Amino acid sequence: MAGPRGRALLALCAALAAGGWLLGVGAQEPGESAAGMRRRRRLQQEDGISFEYHRYPELREALVSVWLQCTAISRIYTVGRSFEGRELLVIELSDNPGVHEPGEPEFKYVGNMHGNEAVGRELLIFLAQYLCNEYQKGNETIVNLIHSTRIHIMPSLNPDGFEKAASQPGELKDWFVGRSNAQGIDLNRNFPDLDRIVYVNEKEGGPNNHLLKNLKKIVDQNAKLAPETKGVIHWIMDIPFVLSANLHGGDLVANYPYDETRSGSAHEYSSCPDDAIFQSLARSYSSYNPAMSDPSRPPCRKNDDDSSFVDGTTNGAAWYSVPGGMQDFNYLSSNCFEITVELSCEKFPPEETLKSYWEDNKNSLINYLEQIHRGVKGFVRDLQGNPIANATISVEGIDHDVISAKDGDYWRLLVPGNYKLTASAPGYLAITKKVAVPYSPAVGVDFELESFSERKEEEKEELMEWWKMMSETLNF
C-alpha cells in the first residue's frame, strides 16, 4: 500500500512547505523572522546550546560564539588543516588563554577522529558552550576548573570524514562511510607504532617513554602520515599535556592502554606500567555515565564480545588489538595519559538523541577533567631557583617516567598510596623524596637539584677548609 517512505517524503514536504513559507515571508523582515526561524530550527535548545548536528561551518560558528561570549577565558586556534583544507579547530578555556601558566596542567579532549563517529564531536561543542555558560553563572566547580587548568577542546580531528558521513541522505548511516580521512587513512591506525618498540625494549632493555626524540623532522618527512596526524603530533609535542581523552563511537566503554597486544594476538590484556591509575581514570569517566556503567546493560549488538568490560571500562588490547592508535602514542611519546571513550552504540545516531547523550555524558566529561588534579605535581629547579626543563621524574615501582616542562613544572598522576619520587637531570645530582598521595588533590613536591659542578665546588671548599684547619693546627 502506501510505503512508509512515501509517508516520510510527504511529511518532509509538508513541514518543508510550512517552513518554506515562513522563510519566504521572512525574507523581508530580517530581525523578526530570524528569531522566528531560530525558534523553528533549533528544535531543542537549552541555554544557548543547540542540540543538533554541526557541519563544518556550524562548528566554526559555534566555537566563535563561545569565544565571543567568553572572550576573557577562551581562545580559538588551529592545529593544522585537514587533507581537504578544513581547519582542525581547537577552543582553549583557561583564565589566561593563550598562555601556559607555570604549574597549570594542560588537558585536551579530541573528538570525531573517525568522521562517522559523531557523538563526540557534538558533545565537545556542547561542552565548550556549557563551560562558558557555567563560568559566567559562577558555578564554583567550573570556575575553579578553568582557573586551575588549561582546557583544550578539539571537537573534530577529521572534519573531512564527518562531512562525508553527514552527507549521506536519510537517518541510517553506513558503519564505515566517513570513518577515515579524505585520503582513506584511518587516523587511529596512522600514528607511529610505538607499542611495538616498547615491547621489544621491555625484553631487551630500553626506555618506554618519550620515544622518538628527533620527532619533528621524522614526522614531517614521513609520507605515510596524514596531515591530521601530523598536526596532532606537533600539538602533542608543543604543549605539555597531562591528561586527555579521545572520543569515539560504536560502543559504550572507557578504554585504556595498552591498545596493542604484546603477543600480536587478536586480544589479550596488555597492561602498561600505569595500569592502576588508568583503571581509575577510565572509571572516573564511566561511573558518571549511567548507560556506560550499567552492569546489566546488554552489549551493543547481540553477538558482541564484551567480556573484557569491567564497570564500563576495558583494557584496549583485551578488547581488541589496535596498532598505531593515538591513545598509546600519547602515553609513549609524551607525558600525556590518554584514554579512549566509546560513547554510543550507534556511531551516527539521530539528531534527536543528542540531547540525551549530553545528559548522559555531561557529568563524566567534567569529572574526567577534574582527574588532572591528582597525584603529585611541582617544580624542578636548580639551587638558584632557575627551572630545570626536561628533568626526569621517576616513581619507584612504576616503570614509566615523566619529564618536566619548560618552566620546570611537572605533573605525575598517581592512585592513592605511598611513593618515592626521584627527580634527576643530566649534570645534576638526583634527589629522592617520599610522598603520601591521597585520592585528590595533587600533592605539591618541589625539587632543588644541585648540579655536579656546584657539588664539586662545595667539595673543593670543604677540602680547603680542612686544609686550612689542618695547617693552622699543625702549623704549616
Add this chain to the structure above:
Amino acid sequence: MGFRAAWALVLLLPGGLIHGFPKPRGVEDKSLHNRELSAERPLNEQIAEAEADKIKNISPPENTPGETNYSFVDNLNLLKAITEKEKIEKEKQSIRSSPFDNKLNVEDVDSTKNRKPIDDYDSTKSGLDHKFQDDPDGLHQLDGTPLTADDIVHKIATRIYEENDRGVFDKIVSKLLNLGLITESQAHTLEDEVAEALQKLISKEANNYEEELNKSTSRTENQAGKTPGKVTLKATTQNGFTNRESDETISNTLTLANGLERRTKTYSEENFEELQYFPHFYALLKSIDSEKEAKEKETLITIMKTLIDFVKMMVKYGTISPEEGVAYLENLDETIALQTKNKLEKNATDNKSKLFPAPSEKSHEETDSTKEETAKMEKGHGTLKDSTKDSSSGPGGKTDTPKEKTEAYLEAIRKNIEWLKKHDKKGNKEDYDLSKMRDFINQQADAYVAKGILDKEEASAIKRIYSTL
C-alpha cells in the same frame, strides 16, 4: 504539536523497513574487523568498484549506501524526475512549437522500447508505469541505445532553453535532492554541465538567429520567444552570454522578459482553484498586497504548486493513497495557519530588527524567485529528519545563515558584555573596559581571519557590533 509527533513517529518507521542496509559486523569476527579497519581502501578504488558494479547490475538507490556516484542509475533517476516533471508541465501549458519538438515527436512514434531499467530501481511503484512504454520523452535515442549522461544534460538544457525558465532546473534538482537520489555535489556537477550545454545552445541559437535575421526581416511570435534572453544558470553563463551576444538580442531580452512574466503569471492564476484545498493559505494569499509584495505572493504560490504537484506525483505512482494525499494537504494547511499565528505573535513582540545593518544586504540578493524556492526547500530539508543540515554547501545555503549567525554572535557578545560589567565593578571602569575590549576584539578578529578561523565578513560584522555598543 500532534502533527510533529506523528511526523516523528512516521519517520522512525522507515528505519526498520529498509533492508538492504549493511548491519555493523558482530565482534565475533574481530580479526576481520581489525583487518578491515587497518586501512580503508582509497576513495578512487571504491568509486571505481562501485561504478563497475552499477553498470553491471543496477540496484535500487535505497540499497546503495554511502558511495552514490554520478552513474548510470543516477542518470536514469534523473530522467525519471525530468519525465515526470515534463508530464505535469505538459498538462498545464499551452502547446508550444519549437525546433526541438521534432526530435521528441519522432521518439514518440517508436513504441517498442523497453522500460526495464526504470522499473527496476523504483521499488515503490505499483504498476502504474505503462505510460513509459511508449517512450514519449525519449529515454532512448532513435536507434534504441540508452541515453548517455551527455544526452541527458543536453535534454535538460534544451528544456530550460525552451521554457526560458531557470526554475526548471531548480525544480528538478530540488526534487531529486529531497528524494535523496542525488547529493549536493552531484547537483553542482549537474548544474555546471547543464550550464555549459545551455551556453552552447544559446550561442548556437544566436548564430542561427542572426542568420535568419539576415535572411528575413519578419519574425514569428514563437521565434521571438525562443531567442536567447535572460536565461542564466550561473554567473559564468551570464558573463559568457553577455560577452558573446550582439545588440540585437538586447531588444529581444525585453520582449522575452515580458513573455516570462506573462507566463509565470498565468501559471499562478489559472491554478488558483487547486488552492481551494488550502483555505488558510488562500486567505493568506489574499491578504498579501498584490502590488507591493507580488514577488512574495508568487513565491508562495510556486511553493504550494510544487507541493501539490509532488503529492499528485506520489499518488500517481501509488506511493501514497489519494486519501493520504488529501490528508497531508489538509494537515499542511493547518500547519500554515499555526505558523501564521506564531508569526503574528512574533511580529508583535519582537523589535530586534534595528540592530541588523548587515543581513538586509544579503536577503535582497535573490532576485530570481525560483532560486529562492530551491534555497528554501533545501533549508527546510535540513531541519527535518535528515540528521544533518546541508545548507553549508547547497546553492541556497547562504540565504539565512548570515542572519542567524549574526544574531547568534550578537547574543554571545551581549552575554559577554553583561558578564564583564558584572565582574568589573570598579567605579567608572565600564566605559574604559569597553574601549579596551573593542581594541582587543578588533585585534583578535583580524588575527582569526589571518588564521582562517573567521572569515572577513564575520570579522567585520563582529567589529561593527562592538563599535555600536
